[in-house]
Amino acid sequence: MRFIFKTSYDQDIALAKHRGHVFWYGLLVALLFAAPWLVAEYWLSQLTFILIYGIVGLGLMLLAGFTGLFSIGHAAFLGVGAYTEAVLGGMGWPFPLSLACAMGLSAAVGVVVGLPALRVKGIYLGIATLAFGFIVEEVLARWEHVTGGNAGLSVKAVNLFGWKLGSGADFYLLCLVLAIAATLVILNLLRSPTGRAFVAIRDSEISAQSIGIHLARYKSLSFALSAAFTGLGGALYAHKISFLSPDQFGIVQSIDLLLMVVIGGLGSVHGAFLGAAFLIAMPQLIAVGKDFLPPAIGQAAGLQGVVYGAALIGFVLFEPMGLYGRWLKMRTWLQLAPFYRKGLFKRQKSFQKSERLR
Amino acid sequence: MQLIQLLVSGVAQGCIYGLIALGFVLIYKATETVSFAQGDLMMVGAFIGLACMAFLGVPFWLAVPISIAGMAAIGFSTERVVIRPILGEPAFSIVMLTVGIGYVARGLVTMIPAIGTETHVLPVPYKNVTYNAGGLVLAAEQLVVIGVTAALCALLYAVFRYTRVGVAMQAASQNQLAAYYMGIPVRRLNALVWAIAAMVAAIAGLLLAPITFVHANMGFIGLKAFPAAVVGGFGSLPGAIVGGLIIGVVESYAGFFLPEGFKDIAAYVVVLIMLMVKPNGLFGERLRKKV
Numbered sequence: 001m002r003f004i005f006k007t008s009y010d011q012d013i014a015l016a017k018h019r020g021h022v023f024w025y026g027l028l029v030a031l032l033f034a035a036p037w038l039v040a041e042y043w044l045s046q047l048t049f050i051l052i053y054g055i056v057g058l059g060l061m062l063l064a065g066f067t068g069l070f071s072i073g074h075a076a077f078l079g080v081g082a083y084t085e086a087v088l089g090g091m092g093w094p095f096p097l098s099l100a101c102a103m104g105l106s107a108a109v110g111v112v113v114g115l116p117a118l119r120v121k122g123i124y125l126g127i128a129t130l131a132f133g134f135i136v137e138e139v140l141a142r143w144e145h146v147t148g149g150n151a152g153l154s155v156k157a158v159n160l161f162g163w164k165l166g167s168g169a170d171f172y173l174l175c176l177v178l179a180i181a182a183t184l185v186i187l188n189l190l191r192s193p194t195g196r197a198f199v200a201i202r203d204s205e206i207s208a209q210s211i212g213i214h215l216a217r218y219k220s221l222s223f224a225l226s227a228a229f230t231g232l233g234g235a236l237y238a239h240k241i242s243f244l245s246p247d248q249f250g251i252v253q254s255i256d257l258l259l260m261v262v263i264g265g266l267g268s269v270h271g272a273f274l275g276a277a278f279l280i281a282m283p284q285l286i287a288v289g290k291d292f293l294p295p296a297i298g299q300a301a302g303l304q305g306v307v308y309g310a311a312l313i314g315f316v317l318f319e320p321m322g323l324y325g326r327w328l329k330m331r332t333w334l335q336l337a338p339f340y341r342k343g344l345f346k347r348q349k350s351f352q353k354s355e356r357l358r
Numbered sequence: 359m360q361l362i363q364l365l366v367s368g369v370a371q372g373c374i375y376g377l378i379a380l381g382f383v384l385i386y387k388a389t390e391t392v393s394f395a396q397g398d399l400m401m402v403g404a405f406i407g408l409a410c411m412a413f414l415g416v417p418f419w420l421a422v423p424i425s426i427a428g429m430a431a432i433g434f435s436t437e438r439v440v441i442r443p444i445l446g447e448p449a450f451s452i453v454m455l456t457v458g459i460g461y462v463a464r465g466l467v468t469m470i471p472a473i474g475t476e477t478h479v480l481p482v483p484y485k486n487v488t489y490n491a492g493g494l495v496l497a498a499e500q501l502v503v504i505g506v507t508a509a510l511c512a513l514l515y516a517v518f519r520y521t522r523v524g525v526a527m528q529a530a531s532q533n534q535l536a537a538y539y540m541g542i543p544v545r546r547l548n549a550l551v552w553a554i555a556a557m558v559a560a561i562a563g564l565l566l567a568p569i570t571f572v573h574a575n576m577g578f579i580g581l582k583a584f585p586a587a588v589v590g591g592f593g594s595l596p597g598a599i600v601g602g603l604i605i606g607v608v609e610s611y612a613g614f615f616l617p618e619g620f621k622d623i624a625a626y627v628v629v630l631i632m633l634m635v636k637p638n639g640l641f642g643e644r645l646r647k648k649v
Binding site: 064119127130131255258259303307309311316 | 447
């Protein structure tokens, strides 16, 4: 067991709580930076996808996991970021500038989508974002002279002041740097007054309001920041996938993103990346598992949907904290062994609270 | 004449939206859960009907009750197995759960070899029958949709208004805890509501099938029923039908008068305007808790 002896208040908000954190996260970052020399190109590409979806997951986690506002149209922000980057990059803008524009435009769209959040709650907000997602997808498909419509739009390689990052390893390192930067921004945000305000709004809007948190401002801010992160992920996604079409940013993608944060673990920064790893690794695992199943099941087209759905149902029923919650339990078991008690993480039974009376 | 023609087809389409929205509203009223699986339940219902008629050779009039009863069983057991253990958790968990149910339903239907990935035509007896009434061309499919929806609404109204079970359901939907104290078996009622919602979904599926086709992704039409439910007010049964009709008619006119592409998003534009103007919907209840 580890006892942390606190000698100053700064320790309460320090990013690394103890030496173990420094060591293990340092090792993880070192391994990730060394990955281009350690793993094959295919796995590097999958790792890049995990990082990109991780950034998107951070955005959605900020909104859904930390502010308690659920967006069923988050793929729209992904699309706005991706198309902005593709169009500006195509016009020869340097990467940092076009990336900033992609994030800015996504954030602006985020504020617009967030407007209904000031008036409606719960499922109504979900449907407002769902509607917005459909409208953005339709705009992407119909605004043909900019987005190329349903015919698609091909994306040029990253142009970092004349240095072309075409190959897998260079682009992977770029994604890694941006993912680490995004994680640090989120972690710092969450220990700042703004982040605390978000969490307060999630836990109870009424009490947040009563301690002087301006709901409208913070909800808009949350939407804007979340959309900006998603736009950043979208810009990287555009370069990685290098061919955009509107149907990549439809409702299925939005639900996949939600599935990602729920399976990863709502309300944890780790969850964004764990969920991304699940989302990317699952098709691979299914492909491996196919060989062991009878062909009638293994070769069927719907297998992936069934596995995703079953995983989602399983996590909601048995592990509401997601993969990160499972990891927490395992870690606690190891730390406390042999004194782990079964009821340590027992869920509190609660009566159903009516949403109509709020 | 053109306008009336469009109106009729819009109303028929709107009835389908309304029926799916009715399923949402039933479940929402009783259990405060928004079921994203409603469209997929409809798809499963249509497939059961298809399996009975096209593959087992059951006549139409027998296939309809079979698929409705089958869906009732599926709805009942879904509630019992996955929804009940999680009742009282945050609403969002249950929403994700129903998303998962939708995924599984769609995947399982797709996995049926040689059937799940195809599009099928449901061989109903009134297929391709049209009536000519004073210059109007009325397809029998559309008339059946409108008629059945009206009958179903009357039936549901009567159940909720005059039967003991219906009144108990109303009580449970207004305040679960108080209903418990009054000795109403709330859990059993919840299961019953899921069964009714699945039955309504099966009817919607069987009505929609002759107009479009039966395929694994037909459940996505459920996403257009959400706007219908919101426009009518999420907690109101007549509101669901009215909302569905509004969405259907607006869509029908938008497809004719506005440029291509507006038809697909008309429903969502309507719902966004509705949320800005009147967030509680047309027939929504306005309850507020004072702190």
